[in-house]
Amino acid sequence: MKDTLLEHYAMLSETTRSETLFDRAASPREKKRVQRIEDIIETAAKLFVRDGYAQFSSRRVANELGISLSNLQHYCGTTENLLLSMIRAKIEVFVTRFHDIANQTSLTPEQRFIKIIDEDMVTTLDPWIASFSFQTWALAEHDKDVNEHLKHIYGEFCRILASLIRDVNPAVTHSKADVYATLIASQIEGLLLYNKQIAADQQHWDDTLETMRTMWLNMIRVG
Template sequence: MLSEASQAESLFERTASPREKKRVQRIEEIIDTAARIFVRDGHAQFSARRVAGEMGISLSNLQHYCGTTENLLLSMIRAKIEIFVTQFVAIAEDRSLSPEERLLKVIGEDLEAARDPWIASFSFQSWALAEHDEAIGAHVKIIYETFCRVIAKLILEVNPQLTIARSEVFSVLIASQIEGLLFYNKQTGLLERHWQETLDTTLAMWLMMIRAG
């Protein structure tokens, strides 16, 4: 069964005009180029002008599609980070799986994403940017708060005996440990040799904690 996002994308493919499709494709190209520059050069060196230059288009042309540099950054973060949370929400709502299966699937997929060096670099730059840009910081906060709410809700389904406060504490601990693994694996690569064992151990440890309360 298609997710709501997949259904919307399928509908767009069937109903959008060639001009609309071309515009969406152009925006995706801009976002991909922006993300590559963001990771390669760092948030401090990022600018819409640099993105336009790398694409061989004028700044005004780029702004026609994405607006200001801050709008471009927000679109980029939505496309590269927020998309994961959207996927996790869809998994959390999949009633064909048990609460425990949904929880493990969400955490497992987030851990797999954390394993990707490019995603790790993009996350680091986003965090650094969020420290200096209020609007970006507010949006990044919403993304991570949404993820924690998804995890907390699933934790309560796995163990209904827990209090809401306890489930929220567990969700933040899990989210922060995943980010810690992201950082440690990116900087050292030591976990890569034992990734499956790391994954299995981490999931078993968290599940034991949740069941015990």
């Protein structure tokens, strides 16, 4: 049960978790439990990035929090569960956000597509997100469960993109939309790593963003 609870809160967006804590009639004990879970997730993510996946352990997280290992395990169970929950908390929140944008019927399909692209591209400028992603990918090379989980997360993002691509241009086939979505997602992920490692000149960022928008939209419109 404790594993399920931790994963449940890890999947929630920041807004939803905030509502859980303050906007509904939750008992003080429940609020304290949710806050503890959030503290665990945040501390785990900080150590994951700071020390690297190879040095990550539940014991290190417990020490950082100033609690016993058994107390930490009461909330999160195994180190593997903590890792998966942390990854869900830090990556799936973006997929949830993009899913919400894709369903904003007040916008045209092209506007929704651009909004998702713009928000995702902004994350490529964040060195912390880049470091977290790099550690997660490296861990996935050695951990089957993490690998499968990443496939699910990025697969869902590509499905959102592919659906929007076909909304923008219904003439695009399902298979071609999948290819386009994979290309776009991989280019954004590549830029994330490039900006972190190469420190690209940010004065050209607006031109870079506009160029990628135009390139991708032209590809979709032509089909």
